[in-house]
Amino acid sequence: MIDRPDSHAEVTLVLPDGATRTVPAGTLPSDVVRSIGERLLLAAVAVSVNGEVQDLMTPLRRGGAFRVLTEKDPEALAVLRHSAAHVLATAVRRLRPEAKIGFGPAIEDGFYYDFEVAHPFTPDDLAAFEAEMRKVAQEKLPFVREEVDTAEARRRFVDDPLKLERLDDFTDPAEIISTYTDGPFVDLCRGPHVPDTGRLKHFKLLSAAGAYWRGDEKRQMLQRIYGTAFFKKDELDAHLFRLEEAKKRDHRRLGKELDLFMLHPFSPGATFWTERGTILYNLLVEYVRERQQRDFAEIKTPLLYNKGLWELSGHWGKYRENMFLVLDAESGEHDISLKPMNCPSHYLLYLSKKHSYRELPKRFVTFDVLHRNEVTGALSGLTRVRQFAQDDCHVFLREDQITSEVKFLMDFILGYYESFGLTATLKFATRPPERVGDDAMWDRAESALKAALEATAKPYQLKAGDGAFYGPKIDFDVTDSIGRAWQLGTIQLDYAAPERFDLTYTGDDNTTHRPVVIHRAVSGSFERFIAILIEHFAGAFPTWLAPEQVRVLPITDDQRDVAAKIVERMLAAGIRAHLDDRSETLKYRVAEGARMKIPYMCVVGKREAESDQVAVNTRGAGEGQKPAPVPADRFIERVRDETRSRSLLLEAGRAP
RNA sequence: GCUGACGUAGCUCAAUUGGCAGAGCACCUGAUUUGUAAUCAGGCGGUUGCGAGUUCGAUUCUCGCCGUCAGCUCCA
Numbered sequence: 001m002i003d004r005p006d007s008h009a010e011v012t013l014v015l016p017d018g019a020t021r022t023v024p025a026g027t028l029p030s031d032v033v034r035s036i037g038e039r040l041l042l043a044a045v046a047v048s049v050n051g052e053v054q055d056l057m058t059p060l061r062r063g064g065a066f067r068v069l070t071e072k073d074p075e076a077l078a079v080l081r082h083s084a085a086h087v088l089a090t091a092v093r094r095l096r097p098e099a100k101i102g103f104g105p106a107i108e109d110g111f112y113y114d115f116e117v118a119h120p121f122t123p124d125d126l127a128a129f130e131a132e133m134r135k136v137a138q139e140k141l142p143f144v145r146e147e148v149d150t151a152e153a154r155r156r157f158v159d160d161p162l163k164l165e166r167l168d169d170f171t172d173p174a175e176i177i178s179t180y181t182d183g184p185f186v187d188l189c190r191g192p193h194v195p196d197t198g199r200l201k202h203f204k205l206l207s208a209a210g211a212y213w214r215g216d217e218k219r220q221m222l223q224r225i226y227g228t229a230f231f232k233k234d235e236l237d238a239h240l241f242r243l244e245e246a247k248k249r250d251h252r253r254l255g256k257e258l259d260l261f262m263l264h265p266f267s268p269g270a271t272f273w274t275e276r277g278t279i280l281y282n283l284l285v286e287y288v289r290e291r292q293q294r295d296f297a298e299i300k301t302p303l304l305y306n307k308g309l310w311e312l313s314g315h316w317g318k319y320r321e322n323m324f325l326v327l328d329a330e331s332g333e334h335d336i337s338l339k340p341m342n343c344p345s346h347y348l349l350y351l352s353k354k355h356s357y358r359e360l361p362k363r364f365v366t367f368d369v370l371h372r373n374e375v376t377g378a379l380s381g382l383t384r385v386r387q388f389a390q391d392d393c394h395v396f397l398r399e400d401q402i403t404s405e406v407k408f409l410m411d412f413i414l415g416y417y418e419s420f421g422l423t424a425t426l427k428f429a430t431r432p433p434e435r436v437g438d439d440a441m442w443d444r445a446e447s448a449l450k451a452a453l454e455a456t457a458k459p460y461q462l463k464a465g466d467g468a469f470y471g472p473k474i475d476f477d478v479t480d481s482i483g484r485a486w487q488l489g490t491i492q493l494d495y496a497a498p499e500r501f502d503l504t505y506t507g508d509d510n511t512t513h514r515p516v517v518i519h520r521a522v523s524g525s526f527e528r529f530i531a532i533l534i535e536h537f538a539g540a541f542p543t544w545l546a547p548e549q550v551r552v553l554p555i556t557d558d559q560r561d562v563a564a565k566i567v568e569r570m571l572a573a574g575i576r577a578h579l580d581d582r583s584e585t586l587k588y589r590v591a592e593g594a595r596m597k598i599p600y601m602c603v604v605g606k607r608e609a610e611s612d613q614v615a616v617n618t619r620g621a622g623e624g625q626k627p628a629p630v631p632a633d634r635f636i637e638r639v640r641d642e643t644r645s646r647s648l649l650l651e652a653g654r655a656p
Numbered sequence: 657g658c659u660g661a662c663g664u665a666g667c668u669c670a671a672u673u674g675g676c677a678g679a680g681c682a683c684c685u686g687a688u689u690u691g692u693a694a695u696c697a698g699g700c701g702g703u704u705g706c707g708a709g710u711u712c713g714a715u716u717c718u719c720g721c722c723g724u725c726a727g728c729u730c731c732a
Contacts, residue, residue, distance in 0.1 A: 112727095120659060120660055121660085122660085122661090123661080207660095207726060207727075208659090208660070208661095208726090208727085209659065209660065209661095209726055209727030209728070210658065210659025210660065210727065210728060211659085211727065211728045211729095212658075212659095212728055212729065215728075215729075216729085217657075217658070217728075217729045217730085221658060221659055221728075222659090222728095223659075223660085224659095224727070224728080226726095226727080252724095252725095256667075257667090263723095263724085264723095265705080265722065265723045265724085266723095268722090268723070268724090322730090322731090370732090372731080372732085374730080374731075375657045375658090375729080375730070376657075376723085377657060377658070377659095377727090377728085377729080377730095378657085378729080378730060378731070379723095379724090380725085380726095381725095383732090384730095384731075384732085385732090388732070390732065392732095486732080487731080487732060488732075489732090490732075521732065523732090524732040525732045527732085528732060529732090553692090555689080555690065555691055555692095556689045556690060556691095557689060558689080583687095583688070583689070583690085584690085584694085584695080585688090585689090585690050585692095585694085585695055586690060586691060586692055587690085587691095587692060587693065587694070587695085588690095588693085588694050588695075589692090589693095589694095590692045590693055590694095591692090591693035591694050592693085592694080593693090594693055595693085595694095601692085603691070603692065605691055606691090607691090615691080615692085617692070617693095622693095623692085623693050624692080624693085625692080626692085627692075
C-alpha cells in the first residue's frame, strides 16, 4: 500500500439515521460496516460515500454521507456487473491463457469484456466460459484490492500490452493506480467490486462480437463478450423474457407479418413499400404537412447536382465517401451526385431572391428523397438505410430570434411525438474542439439553445463537445425494441453555412446582414420513424394510421350483399375498409384479422343485416369478446371521428 | 468498412459422419355456408443466395462474391 499524505487524518461518516462515526482515513468500509452489524456486512455489496459508490475494500479517504448498499439498491447492480466482467475474464484466462485483456466495464443492462485473441470466440466457447464462470463463482474468491505505483503496475501487466498502454494514461503521480485480484486473475481496475465472486449467482453470456481497441477503427479488433447479471433469478429471467418479447415487436419482423415493406438484395438499404406500407407512409407525410401548413413553406428541389454545389457546401471534401456519384456521360467523370442532404439546395433557393428582415424567420421544408452511401455493416432494417426522406426544415433567421425560434421548434417536435405517445430523450450537444466561429458566437448560440431547452422543463443530457462543427444542437433520441437509441428529431444551429453561401438579408437599417440557419428534422427520416412507430405500437396502429381500418365479415353468403354495401358506405366515408367474404369459417377470418392487427372487424350476420347494424370486434379486447351490435351509421361516424382526431384509443366499437 | 454467425418453397423451419430435398402455413382447385382467434380434401410450388473447387456423388467440405443479423466504426 502506498502511503498517502492524507492517511493520518480522520474522516467523519454520517449514517442515514444521523449518527456519525469518525475513523482514521484509510479505514476500510468493511470495518465500518462490521461495526454497524455483522449481518449487515454479509448483506453489503458496496457503500456510498457522499453519493459516490465505492467498494468495501477501498480505504476511506473522505468523509460525508455514508450509506451501505445492499442488493436492493440500484447502484449495487452496476457493481455486481462490473465484477461479473472480471469473473468472465477469470474464466477466459483459465481456458484461454493466451488471451490479452482489454477493458471490461458494466454497461446498461449488463457488462462486457474485451479480449485480444488469435482466434475469435465461438458460441461453444461462450458456453464453456459461462460454465467456468459458475465454477469461479462457486469458489467464492475474494476480490483483493491493492494500490500500487506505476513501476509495480507495469511489472504486473508485463504480459498484457493493452493494460500497459492504459498505464500510459496515468501521468498524474497523485492518481491512485489500483489492481483487483480474484484467484488467479489480476486486473488493472479502479473498482468498485463486490466482496467476492460468490456474490455472482444469476448471469448469462449473451453474445460475442468484434470491437476496435479503444473504439478506433485504425487499431486492432478485439473480441468482445457481452453478458448480463442480476442479484435475483427472477430478475434475470424477466430480463431474458423481455429480450424475447422485444424480438416480437422488431419492425423487421412485423414489417413482414403485416405486409408493410420489404428489402431486396438488388437495392440494399432502400425500402420497397407495399401497398399497406405506402398508405402508412403517406399518412405520416400528410400529417406532418398538415402540422406544418401554417408556419412553414414547403419546397421541392432537384435530387442530382453537379459537384460545384458540393464543393461550395464542403461536402465534396468531407462527405464524398458517403455520396452516390453519377457518371457524367459527356465529361466521363463522376462529377454529379445524388443529394445526401437538403441544405445546400435550400440555400440556393434562398439566394434566388433578396430577403428582408421582415420575412424572417423563413422556414423551408421538404420531403425530398436523400441518398447516403452508408457502409454495408451500418445498414439495419429501416433504422439505417441508404435512401430515405426526412421531414427536413431549414430556418433562416436573425440572431436575435434564436431563442424564440428554438422554443417554437421544440414545442413543434415534442408536440408531434406526444401525438403518438412517444417519449424522446433530449440531448444537448455543445461546441466541439474543432469548430468555426468565435467563442462569443458559441456562447450566444449555446445559451439560446439552453434557454429554450430549460423552458420545456424536460430533463436533458448534456453532451459536451458533441456539437456539429458549425453549431450546437439538440437531438431527440428514442430507443427501438431491443434498446438501441436512434436519433429522430434534431435542432442544429449553423453559423458556417450562411458564410459559405453568402446568405444575406436586408435589416431595418437598410444594410446587409448575415442570417443564422437552423437545421431541423422531426421524424428524422420517415423510414426510421416508421420503424420506431411499428415497434412503439407493436404493429397495432391507432385507427388513423392503420393501413386497413375496418374489415367486414359476412357470416354466410346470405349477408354478402348487405356487407358489401356497408363496405361501400365506409369507403364513401373515407374509411379504409375491406370485405372478407371468403368461404372460410368466421373463426378463421376473425383470427386472421386479429393477426393482421386490424382495429375493427365488423361481423354481419342475419340479425345485423336485418337491422343495418354491425357487430364490432375491437382489436385488443381479447379472445372471446362478445361484441354488441352497433348501428352501421353510428359506427361509421365514430371511426371517422376517431380518424379525424387521430385518437390513439379504439373506441368506435363501444356499445351505443 | 472491420470481427463473427447465418442464407433451404412466398413465410416459419426440418433434412441422421457427403448418398433421390421435406413439413406446416400461404397460394390454387373442389367440398363446406359457417355467430367470433386456424373446416376438410387435393394440387402447385426448389439449379438449396450466386460462382468456382474437391468428390463417383455437395444443402452438407473448401475458396470467392452478394445479402442478412449482432457488435465495433460511422450516422437521420
